[in-house]
Amino acid sequence: MGSLKKWKHGLYTLIALAMVFVALPRISLAGGLNWVNGFGIVWVLFALLVIGANLHFLLGVDEEKRKTLERVRRAKMQQWQMKWDNKTDKSSML
Structure with a gap:
């Protein structure tokens, strides 16, 4: 049962990392800080929190x-x- 949980957390970590790598190039701060960019930054921070929580469990x-x-x-x-x-x-x- 423990290895299944670790496997799931590993999968969740990989999915969240893939989402961050897809999203980061699309967030541009060149036009200044607006609602769209602010949402993107908050979204990336939330995704990093999810990655950190899963790594915390995996370790x-x-x-x-x-x-x-x-x-x-x-x-x-x-x-x-x-x-x-x-x-x-x-x-x-x-």
Whole structure:
């Protein structure tokens, strides 16, 4: 299942890159900044955002982050368990 998701994100990245490469030569700022050129610039920025999001997934940054957060959560649980054990040991001594 994971490789299918990566394949889809790779395909989406290639499609978005192709769209950007087709659109960039058609955007001309020689005539000044008008609504059409402004739309083209915003469209390209949005396409680059889509490319970046797909590359973020493909490079596995989310997976690394998830693993790091899981390690932190486990360490916190161990600390809480040690504190709990210390409290119960002290209360049983009374």
